[in-house]
Amino acid sequence: MIEYVIMVIIVLGAIITLMQKDLLKAAVVSGITGLCVAFLYEILLAPDVALTQAIVGAAIVPAFIALAVKKTKRTDD
Amino acid sequence: MNELIPLIVIIPLICALLLNLLHGKNRISRIMALIVAIIIPIIALVASNGLHFFGGHAPLTFNPSLLESLPASLLSSRVILFHPAITYSLAGLEKIFIFILGIVIFLALFTYFNKYKKVSGPYLFLIFMGTAAVSAMLLSDDIFNMYIFFEIAALTQTGIILASNTEGSTETALKYMILGSIGGPILLLGIGFVLGVIGSVNITDIVYAIHTGYVNPYSPALIIGFAMIFFGWLYASGLPPFNTIKSLIYSKGTPESSAILTTFSVLTMVAFGLVMFRIFGYLSVYKITIMLFSLLAMVLGVSMAVVQTDYRKMLGFLAVGELGFIAIGFGIGTKLSMTAGLFQAFNDIVITSLLFIGFGIVYYLTGTSDTRKLGGLISLNPKVSIMILLGGLALAGVPPFNGFQSKLMLVQSALNAGFPEIAIIIVLVSIVVFMTFVKAFHSIYLKPKPKDLGFVHKEVPSLAIVSIAILLIICLVIGLDPNLITYSFGQYLGGLI
Amino acid sequence: MIMDVQLASLFTSGALIVIGLYAAIFLDNIIKKIIGLSFIEEGVNLFLVALGYKLGGIVPIFLPGMTKSSFYANSAYPLPQALVLTSIVIGASTLAVMLALVMVLYKKHHTLSTKAMLGEDHE
């Protein structure tokens, strides 16, 4: 059952990310999607991919986005 | 000798990394870059035709001693034919294209070194990385391997535009990357569909599986996969709707960069076009879709080029429009038309590089690219202007140059295949290309010189003239004896059709 | 079970791709556009991994104590997984380059709006 919950979180997380007004929040929330995708890889019998995705999707990509937001503007208007 | 095949990719890769480290040491970088640029075509010519299996994992049929030890049930199955490793194959076609890639890179670097005192390590890194990626795309028989090098090539192209550092180049690079981030994943998705249906990413295996009835050739997943790969191909080559961004890129780069960029895109187009032809050539919708998009590319490219007053933009649109000629050869789908399309691709690389470098001299001298502000440059250096005029004639398809031969071949193949309308369109578009070129040539060279025309540099870079001359000689030689090129193409295609 | 895991994952990947395309076309903020593009990449990777899944299968790592025949019969297909590893890295590097370009362009245009930053250039 957990896999379906994760899938719902992935889709909702993606939508919520794009609805944020605060771009720093969007960066953090996009990490949730990345992490859940990593969990889903684990369920889909791909543990090595899950490891890479957990690092890239949940840590590196949000960090890059947060860095870009820090250097530019924080709000979306 | 097949150990030489991976060297075609490995040498530029290593050279790229070293040149990046050597940033600041002008002399060594120059010598090294030129040596490597000349080594690539030599290796391509010297290496014997054949296959290279990475890690030595050849298909079981290639290994007689292992084959004897296998049970009889395996011997009769398809398993022994399948390729377990990434395979590179080198034949006449790849040799010719890698050769011309090396030549263009060499001449472009030659011009670049002549123009600038300081050599930028990262710029050379990008150029050689792109060279490695493009030659790997041509050599590889593995569609995912091609995708990876395709992404690398796209990144290096972005880098080359950025390194050109012209007005608005950063914006253009970002636009290209955003469009690429749609095109690239869609291409991967298409590869995923094909992988899902067949279970292999080796092209020979995929072709074998489809043509021996191992899978249903009309299964919906395979068709969707084709649609996605086709879309990725449009992005890779710069056919519509990606024609605007590609022409923008060409017009934003420095002349040498633009020459290299067109070479990269044409070769990427050829590599992926051949793959699509091999895998999906049996679909009739394949031909119709390619024809549709190539006609669109021609008419949009040429009609946009003819109204430009900026010669770099004009050349960008012409380069994109010429892609339509290559694609129409792929679209008609007979052996003659495929040969003509590949031949046109070869000529396109030579002629467009010539024109980019040639008009680059004008930009170098005057610092403006607006044809309305230019004029009377023929008195400055008649030799160069005549060579550029001859290059333009080759582009438009005037005998005895190579452009004429390939366009004649295209027209013949269209007539033979029963598409007289396409033959007429090819002739018509060639005429407009001619007119566009003559118009630009007139306003740059022949029109009376405007009084306020100032010069940034007085001297014409001498090595640029040498580059143009070499490219023009290639044009003339190929135009007089097209069999030099078309024989290998015909042989390659004979194995496919 | 209403739907098996593989099909559900494929639908999830489709949803991610569609959300990403929506973001890329309709959202004006450039950083959100780029986040949308990263969702497209993630969706495609998920699609590839889901292709190799086998219901009730085992992880495709050959451990001591397994017999070859049972491993072949039960393991998930490892090829797509190997491909995705590369693809994830490519996606991350592309994203990094795009964000770097955005930072450069922000200094010039002082806005994150795509219309203002990457609109028609007037020369």
Next chain:
Amino acid sequence: MAFYDLLLDSLKEVKGKIKKDPLTSDNVSGATAGELTVISVTLLAALLLTRVNLLISMVIVLILAVALVTNLPLIPKVIKEENNSLDTMLFYVILTLGIVVCLIYWGVGYV
């Protein structure tokens, strides 16, 4: 000579729309050539449809001819659509993705 006048008027219009600054004969000839290329290539390409169905192709060619002639200054429209804005490019990219997938997926059964 109503058609000729129409063409002439449209060309004058093109002249005004392409560039505001003083015009040379280059620009006008370029625009004319572009215009004629678009029209002729489109009509010739439409003739390729005769292989599918003669009647349909006749109707399509006629409709296209009328549509092209009545919208005559075509080049300004092409230039407007082929601009450098990212939004326009993305719009056409996604549109093409949809068209390509539909065309190939449903086209396989019919051609």
